[in-house]
Amino acid sequence: MSKETPVLEAKGLGIQFGGLKAVNDFSISIGKSELVGLIGPNGAGKTTVFNLLTGVYQPTEGTYYLNGEKMNGKQSHQVVAAGIARTFQNIRLFKKMTVLENVKIAFNKSMKYSLASAFLRLPSYWKEENEIDRKARELLALFKLEDLADQAAENLPYGQQRKLEIARALATDMKVLLLDEPAAGMNPTETAELLESINLIRDKYHISILLIEHDMSLVMNICERIVVLNYGEILATGTPEEISQNPKVIAAYLGDD
Amino acid sequence: MSKKMKISYLINLIGVILLYLAMTFVFDNGVLGAKTTYITGIAIIAMMTIIIVCSLNLLTGYMGEFSLGHAGFMSTGAFSSAAVTIAMLEAHIALPTLLYFIIAILVGGLFSALMGFVVGIPALRLRGDYLAIVTVAFAEIVRVAFTNFPITGGGKTLSGIPKVSDYHYIFWVTVICVTLMYMYIRSRFGRAVIAIREDYIAAAASGINVTRYKVMTFVLSAFFAGVAGGIYSHYMTAIIPTFFNFMKSSEFLTMVILGGSGSLTGSIIGAAVLASLPEALRDFSIYRMLIYSVVLVIVMIFKPSGIFGTWEFSLPRIIFKLFGKKEAKGGAAK
Ligand SMILES: Nc1ncnc2c1ncn2[C@@H]1O[C@H](COP(=O)(O)OP(=O)(O)OP(=O)(O)O)[C@@H](O)[C@H]1O
Numbered sequence A: 001m002s003k004e005t006p007v008l009e010a011k012g013l014g015i016q017f018g019g020l021k022a023v024n025d026f027s028i029s030i031g032k033s034e035l036v037g038l039i040g041p042n043g044a045g046k047t048t049v050f051n052l053l054t055g056v057y058q059p060t061e062g063t064y065y066l067n068g069e070k071m072n073g074k075q076s077h078q079v080v081a082a083g084i085a086r087t088f089q090n091i092r093l094f095k096k097m098t099v100l101e102n103v104k105i106a107f108n109k110s111m112k113y114s115l116a117s118a119f120l121r122l123p124s125y126w127k128e129e130n131e132i133d134r135k136a137r138e139l140l141a142l143f144k145l146e147d148l149a150d151q152a153a154e155n156l157p158y159g160q161q162r163k164l165e166i167a168r169a170l171a172t173d174m175k176v177l178l179l180d181e182p183a184a185g186m187n188p189t190e191t192a193e194l195l196e197s198i199n200l201i202r203d204k205y206h207i208s209i210l211l212i213e214h215d216m217s218l219v220m221n222i223c224e225r226i227v228v229l230n231y232g233e234i235l236a237t238g239t240p241e242e243i244s245q246n247p248k249v250i251a252a253y254l255g256d257d
Numbered sequence B: 001m002s003k004k005m006k007i008s009y010l011i012n013l014i015g016v017i018l019l020y021l022a023m024t025f026v027f028d029n030g031v032l033g034a035k036t037t038y039i040t041g042i043a044i045i046a047m048m049t050i051i052i053v054c055s056l057n058l059l060t061g062y063m064g065e066f067s068l069g070h071a072g073f074m075s076t077g078a079f080s081s082a083a084v085t086i087a088m089l090e091a092h093i094a095l096p097t098l099l100y101f102i103i104a105i106l107v108g109g110l111f112s113a114l115m116g117f118v119v120g121i122p123a124l125r126l127r128g129d130y131l132a133i134v135t136v137a138f139a140e141i142v143r144v145a146f147t148n149f150p151i152t153g154g155g156k157t158l159s160g161i162p163k164v165s166d167y168h169y170i171f172w173v174t175v176i177c178v179t180l181m182y183m184y185i186r187s188r189f190g191r192a193v194i195a196i197r198e199d200y201i202a203a204a205a206s207g208i209n210v211t212r213y214k215v216m217t218f219v220l221s222a223f224f225a226g227v228a229g230g231i232y233s234h235y236m237t238a239i240i241p242t243f244f245n246f247m248k249s250s251e252f253l254t255m256v257i258l259g260g261s262g263s264l265t266g267s268i269i270g271a272a273v274l275a276s277l278p279e280a281l282r283d284f285s286i287y288r289m290l291i292y293s294v295v296l297v298i299v300m301i302f303k304p305s306g307i308f309g310t311w312e313f314s315l316p317r318i319i320f321k322l323f324g325k326k327e328a329k330g331g332a333a334k
């Protein structure tokens, strides 16, 4: 890491649910275009970290920054507007809406036409609607989903739903992408395709990615750095080689699973 | 705007004008004989009901939240507009009927929208079925308040409201209201609202300000309900607060659900049929709610999404099909 401001930085983040400290003293720093893995046994607090970083939960301790700007206290939609987008462990698509509309939703924050424009179908309505239609189709094409644009999202096979979720997150025009187990439930072919997509969007958009994944080979393969979480606390941080040889990590994984 | 879109709009406009001409021909020439006035009255109530049921569908069908107090918004519109036009009459402000009518429905709509804002902000920030509870309470408060305010009749019938609602105006206001609601749904605002219905967490995570769009939709729904109220009071010329009770609210909700929540076509037909039926079947009026309930149960069993589901009628689609052209993308109004 160079001395320039990290894109995403967390310092001592923590949250308590009743008596349970789900996440404690979580610090991380992710640079531009960097891909960092977040791993840990079930219930370690990985998803909770994502919820803390996206305004779903407000941290009870610590702060986090996007490009140096403090993000504590922001609501979900404000966090997205600032530039942090995510996908969900249990896919959350707008099921009854079409594939195309799912992506269009994420463009809403960049749309400006007024209520009056919508009511009267003024030129600004047509201009912006046509523009996001084009952009949304382009994004779908990137994930080879363009032929499914008019399908209801719920009708897509599992692997494609995962991809659509990533496409939707990308449409928010973010700087940091948080992916929560994107390969869960995928077969090896789908996983390979997913890997390809992740690499593609990194190269194309120069975004930073924080990736939660249980598939070790996938994590070891593409992450530059890995953070291991156990019982809500960071157990180890390092390169894939360092992590795979770390005795504490091996113990945590062998002990729990 | 594509050429096909323009043609679609034109076809819709022509369709609406033809409908209007047919209606005026029937009503003005007394085609129905002695019953003409009576049937005109039914048509007026039906059109007004169409507006309010569509406005309720914005909430129930598109936003996925229940308002069990829509009669309260209608009441707000009816009484506020009446208070204003009565005051105007007393001040001897001589204006053309049309202007009186427009002022009445705008005042009704705006007052009701203001109430929607006041009720919606606290209720919509909370997750869960709070809106249903809060709207019931709201409608009750409105009813009790209007029974006691001198300006709303002070417990007696509020009469002397200028009769400025006539079916020509009401027809066009209904067309405009339904079109505006349709345009709203088929815009970024409607898209956001539907996304919130589908999954509000995902909507927020996609950059949608959930509370803002919910309040906006609720206020809009209240506005149109208020417009319907303004039409009502200026057609009836005498109104009582107890008319806008919980039964009335549930009737509107029944119409939405029977027609299909998520289909304006369903709301239009549901409202038109159910608003005119009890008039046509006067003798059975005491059994009305019983019949509604039975029909509702039957529909819920065999088609839980309502008779029309989310299907929308489209005149241009039919015409394009008849003339072998490809369907216009995205459909068109009505
Ligand atoms: N809203 C909440 N209220 C109470 N406890 C919670 C809440 N959210 C998470 N937890 C608890 O925090 C702990 C961490 O959960 P989290 O979902 O972050 O784990 P995870 O690492 O993502 O696990 P998995 O690999 O199964 O997805 C769990 O014990 C969970 O029960």
Ligand SMILES: [Mg+2]
Pocket (backbone or CB within 6 Å): A046, A047, A048, A089
């Ligand atoms: Mg998780």
